[in-house]
Amino acid sequence: MIFKKMMGIGCLLLSSVSALTPGLSHADSEKTLTIANYRDIRDLNPHLYSGELFAQNLIFEGLVHLDENGQPEPWLAESWTVSEDGKLYTFRLRKDVTFSDGTPFDAHVVKSNFDALLDNSGRHSWLESIRLMMEVEKSGKESIRATDDYTVTIEFPNAYYPFLVELGVTRPFRFLSPGCFKNGTTKDGLDCLVGTGSYVLTSNVVDQQSVFEVNNNYWGEKPEINRLVAKVIPDSQARLLALRSGEIDMVYGLQLISAQAYKQFESDRRFNTALSKPVSTRMLILNTTSEQLADTRVRQALTHLTNKAVIAERIMLGLEQPADSLLSKNVPYADIELTAFDHDTSRAMELFRQAGWVSDNGTLKKDGKPLNITLSYDSDKVVERTIAQYLQSEWGKAGINLDLIGEEEQAHRDRLKAADFDISFNISWGTPYDPQSFMGAMRTPVYGDMLAQQGLKEKKQIDQSILAALETVDESERQKLYTYILETLHREAVYIPLTYEQNQAIFNSRVNGVGFNPSQFEIPLQRMSVKE
């Protein structure tokens, strides 16, 4: 009796749960695409840096767009000219553009947006173009001028070729309706989020989901997807389960999908997968100021000892290609001939011998001291740990004691910045920031590159070449300079390129036309469609 009554209470509880959950709202139809992101879209002010790039790309546009090859093409500027000395850029703007709030887009809007950026120039100090504009402004002249309603000129004190690429990246050179400015500027926040882009943000529940709908005032061709719902699902397993259950249509992005998960979905007929061209390089950075690694021959020997094919095939499960050079050949100015350091143990041992390291009972020693090297990695990144453990085992066979130092992200970065490492993991900035921003950062102590290169005899010349490459207006001269930098860093084996990272997408059968833009942070919805 008691048993029956008590079980009745339990059954009542369960039945009430099932009765109140008659059906689940899965990904909506009506040309709606539902995706998952690992965090909230946050502050989408394009003049600051905290917002999600994919969302900023939907709402805000710039003067130029980077095409599939990373080359600038017209966007809000229908054409432009660059003076012969490379110091003056003149942009002619489209005349049919309005912001989603109806405000016309013209030269005065461009000027006010650039002024807002210069008003917060310290925040943009990583951009050489902002520094150059400020130099002009400080001399008492105006760097940005609206010469008529639809023409804007931007003047620099010297030539700076990556400017058009910088204008094409997502931030900070995107345009906001002046009606959204707070206190006449954008650094203190915004009163609204109004751009000229093909989508508008219609709702955002913090940390839950954001909804973007097609901008009815859009000046260009309207995208086929009417509505994009971006759900926030922080856990990677939960994201994939939501994809399987139909609650989302697609998972898109670099680092959002593990190699194992990608492989699983690749073999599942209900889902499709897509891989982009290489977008960045996963590499090891070797500290040339380290006592053990100061000799070029030792660094070259370690490069020969590294079996990139095994890393690409067994650790990355074939989703990343082995890297033979610091930058992939599809990166501008990086399509040069370099002799790859093949996996060649005997060549490596010969180089060690030439450098004075001889094998003694299976351990490489010089003047009686064993070859002890540290490899530091970000302990939050499973891939880095796995590669580090593989190298520890492989290099150990050659007689090298590789000590692994796994630390959480910020401690790892601190170690890099202080050059307190022998070898560490590193990554290039990715398209479209490579090569100009990645190399530009080698001149300043932003990350570990500058300090790690200090042991090179040619460091000064490398830095001068980077600066000269940024300033020259002669295309062949620029190629020559980049070739010199890449050849020198390759020959000196400062970096051991491991694999080229590729952007990934997994999506269900509703989604068509999934592709990738040169910028790894964009989701090219313009080319995608969904079945109703």
Added chain:
Amino acid sequence: MAKFIIKRLLAACVTLFLVSFVAFVIVNLIPADPAEVALRINDIPPSEEAIAEMRQQLGLDKPFMARYFDWLSASLQLDFGVSYTNTDRMVSEELARSFPYTLRLAGISLLLLVGISLPVGILSAVYKNHWFDHIVRLFIFASTAMPNFWLAFILIWCFSLELNWLPSSGATTWQHYILPGMTLCMAYIATYIRLIRNAMLESMGEQYVTYARARGLSEWSVVTKHMLKNSLQTSMTALGIGVVRLVAGTVVIENIFAIPGLGRLALAAIFNRDYPVLQAYILAMGCLFVLSNLIIDLLHTAVDPRLKTAGSQQ
């Protein structure tokens, strides 16, 4: 009684002051430059100029104790500063936004906890060593050993993927809270079943139970009206502390089920080194524990005045 309450309140204030200091010190001991962290979170390359500007903006150029007292006095006015991750949001607003989600999750979890552990606990006492009791013991063993993130994925697989009854993530409807609620309560359910079972078994030997049976009352009536009433006192006290534990124990679960509550806020703050959020979270949890302990102590004293006397004598 008034003297006792004042004493306990003063002790609670001192504890909270210590919690605030520890929260501030611990976070400041993390070996990372907060200015650089703030830049990194916002994807700004940490150039020297940017770091210097950020240090000044965050007030990091001031001495440690000055920063602590500035933070403490602002915290007393519920101003915990600005989140590093979302520079346009106040930390107090973030806490206020997240708290209702966690409260809902803890509430549903509590309902499930009581709804399941109460009948199961009673039945396993009534049917001691019966097959039902053995199954319950097996369940207790399994649920204690099972990590809650694993249980979460099993529940998602079962109820979302296979049965398609419940959503796997989000927090827009109350159905979204069932699976996370079940996962969360499972960590505590074994304890409560055992607690209720033991209390019931103890009651069974009491004279008032024998007397009730001798009066010819039905077994249902004896169990629910007499034994249960007396057995619940211990369980209720444990449940009082359990509610706070439920609120504080949501970190992993909220992350898996994408519920934007306090737990997820704390986890994101840990990963991002979002110091202001982390400090405020530790302080808020400290307050919650101190407050609940205080309330439980006062309730205990009100119910059983001997405790107050014993406390005074010590």
